Amino acid sequence: MHRLVYVATDQHNQQQVIKFTKQYGWDVHRAWAAADLAPKLFSSPDQAVAGRWQRVQMEYLPSRAGWLTMRFLMQPASEQLKYAPASWVLGPAQMPDLVKQAEQLLRSAHSVPVSGSFAAHGDARPDNIMVLVEACNVKQMKLIDMDWAGVSGNTFYPVTLNAQTILWPEGVGPGRPLQQKHDLELLKLQVNPALFAAGTKWRKMFPNGVQVSDMELGF
Numbered sequence: 102m103h104r105l106v107y108v109a110t111d112q113h114n115q116q117q118v119i120k121f122t123k124q125y126g127w128d129v130h131r132a133w134a135a136a137d138l139a140p141k142l143f144s145s146p147d148q149a150v151a152g153r154w155q156r157v158q159m160e161y162l163p164s165r166a167g168w169l170t171m172r173f174l175m176q177p178a179s180e181q182l183k184y185a186p187a188s189w190v191l192g193p194a195q196m197p198d199l200v201k202q203a204e205q206l207l208r209s210a211h212s213v214p215v216s217g218s219f220a221a222h223g224d225a226r227p228d229n230i231m232v233l234v235e236a237c238n239v240k241q242m243k244l245i246d247m248d249w250a251g252v253s254g255n256t257f258y259p260v261t262l263n264a265q266t267i268l269w270p271e272g273v274g275p276g277r278p279l280q281q282k283h284d285l286e287l288l289k290l291q292v293n294p295a296l297f298a299a300g301t302k303w304r305k306m307f308p309n310g311v312q313v314s315d316m317e318l319g320f
Contacts, residue, residue: 108161116161117143123153124259126250129220130159138210139244140231162243167234171203171227171242174234175292189234199239200292203230204285206242211281216252223249223258225284226267226291253281 107119118140127146133139140160150156162168167189173181174191181190191199211219222229222244233241249258260275270286 116163118157118159118161120157120159121150121154122157122248123155124248125155125157126220126223126247126256128216129222129250130157130247132213132215132220133210133244133247134159136209136213137243138206138213139247162231162233162245167240168231169234171199171230171232174199174232175227188236190237191234191239192237195237195239196292199232200288202239202242203227203288203292206230206244207281207284207288210244211253211284218252218255219281220250221253221256221279221281222247222284223251223256223279225288227288249279251279254278 105121108116109119110116125146127142130139130142134142140162142157142159144156144158146155164185169185169189173184175196178190178192207222207225210222213219224246225244229244229246231243231245232239233243249256256279258273258275258277258279262269262273262275264274268290270283270290272280273283273287
């Protein structure tokens with residue numbers, strides 16, 4: 102009863118993700134989806150539910166088709182093999198290229214016009230980057246969780262920003278404006294093992310509870 106993300110089947114027997122949130126970057130998601138940089142969006146902000154809640158319906162990126170979070174792929178191969186077949190596993194030698202492709206995904210998203218300007222994601226951690234893997238190669242990437250996304254410099258981080266267990270780039274803070282450079286800097290902090298291990302306690306909770314796809318956690 103407290104879950105905010107669901108996988109549902111529509112009348113055409115197609116699966117969709119349904120997410121309930123009080124804030125969402127609709128224009129950003131729509132623009133990035135049109136550029137094939139995010140899941141397809143099937144709803145709009147006028148489909149509000151009770152109170153301030155909004156219902157976001159989008160394309161489902163299932164793990165059974167090879168869609169995995171970048172965070173999952175950053176684990177040692179031995180951990181990946183506990184949840185995924187060998188054909189989906191990426192090794193240490195592939196990590197530099199994985200990071201480069203993620204950086205390019207963000208740069209491509211940053212170059213897409215949104216409401217007459219350009220947007221930032223706001224939470225570009227590896228958890229929010231979905232990766233399609235085939236035969237141990239990255240075929241495609243898409244961004245998810247555009248709750249905070251908005252026009253760079255004109256959209257603001259939430260006042261409840263978690264600064265206790267997540268290491269954020271300089272300039273990020275509650276109520277401060279989103280900047281595109283923050284997306285790339287946050288990704289860099291997250292993929293740098295030394296900085297990530299030293300800067301956040303959250304990582305310590307991840308290995309024992311890892312799942313193939315965040316979309317299947319049922320939270």
